[in-house]
Amino acid sequence: MSLTMPVPDGAVIEGRADLLAHLARLLPADAVIGADSALAAYECDALTAYVQRPLAVVLPRTTEEVARVLRACLERGVRVVPRGAGTSLSGGALPLADGIVLSLARFNRILDIDLDNRCITAQPGVTNLALTKAVEADGFFYAPDPSSQIACTIGGNVAENSGGVHCLKYGLTTHNLLGLEIVLMDGTVARIGGGKTLDAPGYDLLGVVTGSEGLLGVVTEVTVRLTPAPQGIGALLAGFATVEAAGEAVAAIVGAGIVPAGIEMMDNLAINAAEDFCAPGYPRDAAALLIVELDGPAGEVEAQMDRVSAILADHGATSQKRTRDAAERLGFWAGRKAAFPAVGRISPDYLCMDGTIPRARLPEVLGRIASLSADYGLRCANVFHAGDGNLHPLILYDANVDDELARAEAFGADILRTCVAVGGVLTGEHGVGIEKRDLMGEMFDDTDLAVQQRLKCAFDPKGLLNPGKVFPVLHACVELGRLKVSGGKLRFADLPRF
Amino acid sequence: MERLAPRSTADVAAIVADCTARGHRLNVIGAGTRAGLGHPVTADAVLDLGAFAGIESYEPGEQIITLGPATPLAELDAVLTDSGQRLAFDPPDTGPLFGEAPGLGTIGGAVAANLAGPARPRAGAARDHLLGIEAVSGRGEVFKAGGRVVKNVTGYDLPKLLAGSFGTLAVMTRLTLRLGGRPPGTVTAALLDIAPAEAGHLMQRIAGSGLEPVAIAYLPAEVAVRERHPLAAAALLVRFEGPASALPERLADLQRLVGTAAPVEAIEGPDSDDTWAAVRDVAGLLPDGERALWRLSLPPAAGCGVAMDLTAALPGLRWFADWAGARLWLAVPAGADAAAETVRAAARAAGGHALLFRAPLTVKARVPVFEPPAAGVGAIERSLRAAFDPAGILNPGKMGPA
Missing domain, CATH: 3.30.70.2190 (Alpha-Beta Plaits)
Structure with a gap:
């Protein structure tokens, strides 16, 4: 895949020293990383085929610090990539050459365990498994259990709407979330969702922020439901x-x-x-x-x-x-x-795919994968969450052999096209990120994508939060917002009227 | 008022584009049975989606259905029952609450209002079952979002945003929903003569147990003994589903869990279904005179306490609790403002919020139906509205001043 990221802003890169100095004034000394050697640790997530060193990494500890960083970046036109544990398989936390990485690693405390109301409130950097560990002695657990649950964070789970092997019965992250605190790019702090209630007044912002891949806001607090352990x-x-x-x-x-x-x-x-x-x-x-x-x-x-x-x-x-x-x-x-x-x-390397298909099409899709495997000359092992039709084909390749990565990616893209062709979708639980970004056109037309990008504009009009992910083509919000008026002539004159 | 009746999605797009250009406001309706929910809409024309009725595709094996938003819930229910399936979120029939006949509501209305029945804590609400949509934005453009499978994170979850948006963001023209299987057996356990305070505690013990109750409600005596609730006294109700052979053991386990609080009485068969339909449809608080109906969302453990405090503060209040206390229905004398300040203050103090579900228009003119948005949220909602419906022509005023 030849991946085109947003053109880096030369002026921002030029102003790196000044930006670092400014961030150092906003945050405690240990919360800003600028040294090249230290930045190396952040240059990729679990989609290791793509690497990019960011301008800087910040590690805020409080919501107020996050708001300060975002406001400063908005003023300077600096792009921001939020990051949890960096376990994304779709490149959701891939840094930008002219952006900073905002790590939530220090938001690592459980804030409230409320067994009577069957919920737990935690900072976004707490791992998925730690939530269950905190309540299992009392007979509860947090149901969504992605395979990476010992490492992945609840904030990352919110960003990707993570599933796991038990979501057939217990639902995905979105079905188990009660409330969030988020910080918008302009520093606004908003509590969305119901807190400890099952629904919230107004539009379902909680539903739309869940799975939004870090493009709408930075999650700073999460309240999730707890499920009684089965007998x-x-x-x-x-x-x-x-x-x-x-x-x-x-x-x-x-x-x-x-x-x-x-x-x-x-x-x-x-x-x-x-x-x-x-x-x-x-x-x-x-x-x-x-x-x-x-x-x-x-x-x-x-x-x-x-x-x-x-x-x-x-x-x-x-x-x-x-x-x-x-x-x-x-x-x-x-x-x-x-x-x-x-x-x-x-195999030295493998790519993990993540399409979902209607269950009945499974044999047909597996047959297609087998024939693609022969065509591309690459082996493919298949594991699935079969109950909900979520496929995880693992394409085996060797990155040290000339074109194997390119072939593996082309093979993967063909698998995902097959998923869409049989009525399925590009990604069930790993997110679009950069990995499936350029395939979005297989599922959505330009209008569909424009509607989605306008939603992004409502949260982040300057497009500074995690740009280059999810959408294959970036449009300026001003251009998307323009209302196309077509003359005001009645085009539905033959409609029944009463 | 002019009534426009589009027959195709393209018709809807043309109408909306035209109305946006002219600033003509539209009142979007399916069957119109939920018009009493929310504020009255100020519009120049009615956009009647009645032609968008019917099932387009139904795949029982996939537990997925695609249908028009004006499909009546009663018709849908009959089709699903034939295949041993159902809408697991069990939307209420709100018609009678607004003086309409029962059985006329549509699936689109249930989705637009994000309704849910007693199984909500386990099964979710309409939002959790709406997998995909085709819709027309306020710009007159046809778009789709979501998909036809449950596990899907491809793009933003616009179906969730549109569920519960009361038609103020886009006109939904096609819905894809997930379905649930009907259980082989079901039984309701009734614990009678339980006082509200004790019920509040017991419901949390039951909800926090491994018994997997499907629904938990509490009806105080004055609601329990009304029409359609032929119970002898205040009742804590627990619904179980599963293989019929496993149900007696659940009742025995429940008895062990609640100990001497009350004997567990079994309500079986159609009586069990009727009892929960009455809870779902708020039948125990059906309109009698000038009463206003409040719907509260609360942390479950707070539910009965809030109800008791409000009973002391508001003479003539009647109430019951669903969702193990997380949902409280209150009927109060309408008066000038349906005791809005007292009710909302009590809900907020407990960490919840209140929706004025039904009230005379004179009350709605003074009291916002929806809880005013929290800090920071109002601005996002206004931006979203402007992104989807820049001219503000879709159901203006439905969710409050535009």
């Missing part, structure tokens, strides 16, 4: 001779009105990579593997496991295991959770 958890593991049969089993389970906590699928390459890596006891000869997790009241879990087991058998499962034992269940998951490092072991 019982069970899991089933089944092998299938064909991907089609496994896909049909998934559709049958969901269609039966059963809402599993999660349904995951792995293809043969992923199964064998996992077996080689950590020997979780998967059937090596299976074309597809399903892991179905059920949780809830103890009696119900048992009843639902019986139903699921019967459905798996009906759809031709070649092997089946089931368990209510925690250690054994974690064993089922070990290979799935280690899928990325397992694939990393059999």
Whole structure:
């Protein structure tokens, strides 16, 4: 992918020393990083194929400091890239040559645990897993659980509307959020959402800021709902001779009105990579593997496991295991959770894709991926959140071989085009970022994108917050805001009127 | 008033573009059954979306439906029931609250008002089920957003922004919604003769347990014994769903959880469904004389306390709590201002807010229906309105002074 970022502003780059001096006056001494060696740590996120050193990194500790930094950057026309833990797989935190990185790493405190109201308020730099750790002894957990949950931050989860293996039953970040404090580019501090209530007055700003990839505001406080820990958890593991049969089993389970906590699928390459890596006891000869997790009241879990087991058998499962034992269940998951490092072991590099498709199109899309794999001469291991049709094809390549990265990216783009063509979308939970930015035209026309960019303009009229992400072409807000008037002639004269 | 009845999205776009150019204001309606919700609209013409009714595609296997916004909820419900599915957010039939016949409301109205029934804490509201839209902005341009799958972060979540915007940002012409499966079994547990303070605590214990209640409500005696609530006394209600074989165990678990507070009585079958339909539709507070109806959003543990404080402060108040206390419905004598200051102060003090759901126009002329926006938020809302509808022609005044 030849990635075009916004043309750097030469004057801003020229004024770097002055900017650093100004930031140093606004923030405590240890909160501004300008040394080249220290900036290196921030030059990419988890989409490591792209790197860019920023002008500076700031590490504010308070909302007021964030507001001060943003106001100063607005005055000087300096672009700002917000960053949580830097685990974005779509390049959401890729720095800009003429911008600063605003790290929320020091916003790392849990502020309020309110078990009676089943919610927790934390600063955005707290990790996803830390929220659950803070309340699990009291019988609660924070439901969205992206694979990176030990490292990724709740602020980043808000920015990307992260999911995880359990969102089939418990929803995505957006369904579990109650309120946010955000700071706009002009330094305005706004509380959006309901605080500890389920809905808020006025427009659903909470809904629109969630998943906005750091383009609308900087999140400085997050209140999320807590879910009572389930009484019982069970899991089933089944092998299938064909991907089609496994896909049909998934559709049958969901269609039966059963809402599993999660349904995951792995293809043969992923199964064998996992077996080689950590020997979780998967059937090596299976074309597809399903892991179905059920949780809830103890009696119900048992009843639902019986139903699921019967459905798996009906759809031709070649092997089946089931368990209510925690250690054994974690064993089922070990290979799935280690899928990325397992694939990393059999290939020097890989690209992780993230399309979503209607469940029924799974066999067809897998067939297409297989033929693309042959065309591009690159292997592809498939793991999915099968219950909600969210695919994570892992394209294996070697960055040291001439054109393999370019081929891998072209392969990935073709997979995402296929997802859109069958009625799906470019990204289920990783975000558009820079990775899928130039594919937005596959899903949206110019008008669709103009409407979205006008929303951005309402929050950030100068376009200084994380520009170059999400939208393939940047338009000035003034140009987008112009109202096109077409003469005022009646063009609907034949309409029924009463 | 002139009534425009477009037949296609292109018609809507042409009308809106023209009206924007001329500054003609439009009152956008589906069936018009929720006209009483919000402020009255000041408009030059009615944009009647009645032709945008009907199901365009329904894929039970994907649990997805695409349909026109004027599709009646009753018709939709019948189609979904045939396939063992439902709208999990269970939108209320608000018609009777505004003096209309029941069963006329549309899906578009439910989405535009972001309605939700008793299952809201677990199942979400309309906003959480609206996956994709086609709409016409106030600029007269046709756009789409979202998609036809649940897991989607491609672009801004404009469906959420339009849900609950009361038609003030864009005219929705096509909706894609996610569906839920109907459970194989359901039962309601009733705990009778519980006092409000105790109910407030018990509801949190139940909601915080691993019993997975689908809905939790509390009806004080004077509401519980009214028409459509044939309960003998104040009742704490808990709804469970699941395989029929697993339901008795849930009732037993609930009894263990609440101990000696009250015996758990089971309400089964159609009686269970009727009870929750009455809670959903606020049937216990149906209009009787000049009463105003408030809808409060509160931290759940605060709900019953706020209700008790307001009962002491406002003679003639009747109330009940849904969502384990997170939603409070209050009926008060309308008077000049529906006791707005007292109600809003109590909601705010508890960390919540209040919406004046129904009131005579004389009251609405003095009292904002929607809670005034918090600091910083009002300016964003005005900018958004200007971005989507620069001439301010879509439902002007519906959510307050434009």
